Amino acid sequence: MQHNILAAAACGITDFIERQGGRSHRVMLRAGIDERALERPTLALDLGAYVAMMEVAARDTGNDNFGLLYGQQFQPEMLGLIGAVALASPTLGAALDNLARLFPFHQQATETRFRRDGGLLRLEYRILDGRVVERRQDAELTMGMFANVVRACLGPAWMPEEVHFEHPRPEAWRQHEAVFDAPVHFGQRTNALVLRDRDLDRRMPAGDLARLATLSGTLVGIARGTGNPGLLDRLKAEIRACLPEGYPYIEDVAGALGTARWTLQRRLGEEGLVFSDVVEQVRRDLAAVYIRQPHVPITDIGFLLGYSEVSAFSRAFRRWYGVSPRAMRDRSMGTPSGSGGSGSGMGVPAR
Structure with a gap:
């Protein structure tokens, strides 16, 4: 289901991209946004494309x-x-x-x-x-x-x-x-x-x-509405919010969603899902984003995803992507495997 954002949220974006040294036409093309739509503040843009536009603009401008x-x-x-x-x-x-x-x-x-x-x-x-x-x-x-x-x-x-x-x-x-x-x-x-x-x-x-x-x-x-997300979207949002504090337990997440544990389990079962699989999916998707950020130490990524030990995160990462976190980072940076570094760092508090 598409969720929208009004085009006013991108007011002045093309000029700002150019001032930052980027090329606005290139950014819009990569994000899948028609520049003409930005001229009408009350026109609805796809929320996913809008957010992607900001990420692409950061890379295109080098800022x-x-x-x-x-x-x-x-x-x-x-x-x-x-x-x-x-x-x-x-x-x-x-x-x-x-x-x-x-x-x-x-x-x-x-x-x-x-x-x-x-x-x-x-x-x-x-x-x-x-x-x-x-x-x-x-x-x-x-x-x-x-x-x-x-x-x-x-x-x-x-x-x-x-x-x-x-x-x-x-x-x-x-x-x-x-x-x-x-x-x-x-x-x-x-x-x-x-x-x-x-x-x-x-x-x-x-x-x-x-x-x-x-x-x-x-x-x-x-x-014409707030685009209320479905159960899976709301569940992923609560899991994501809990991860920096450790593994998200189903009782806590169900409470945040205003429902009982058994009700949440039943509704997930109706969609062919179990809670632990959704946690795994959220962790995997976030790991793919964080590993491309070379300034974030691999140990910190593990903590941000709710792992108490980096070894557990590394094992999960190999299961998801078939390579170690370090090898994936080196690959994303165009660095020969083994030459990149990512120590424990201080980006998040130790667990």
């Missing part, structure tokens, strides 16, 4: 932090209807609540939540579409977009308390801390902006309740 920088300059008014909804909200708190509540209409098969966590607040975001495995660039640009919604109210000097990303720590991760002016943590359960519980009553400069109601209705009408 591994492409999404981070694209999001840094992405102002709310560029984001079409969902950006206008946030700006028309009466207060900052309402803006963030409306952003989280309505974002899945702008971008289907997406979970966004604005929730309290102790004395702090979290604006969380993750894609639930199981087709979309490699999605680092999208996560970084989205966190930048969200931060700029807050800055539209509190000014350009505002900074979050922390920023969380689900993907491994990039090589040039110091730039992330400079962009957000805050500590940035990688290998987390979800992407999130963490902010203090203050200023939520601050008035949005362009708040307009009548306009807000019109914009919200228009967005919902155009989207």
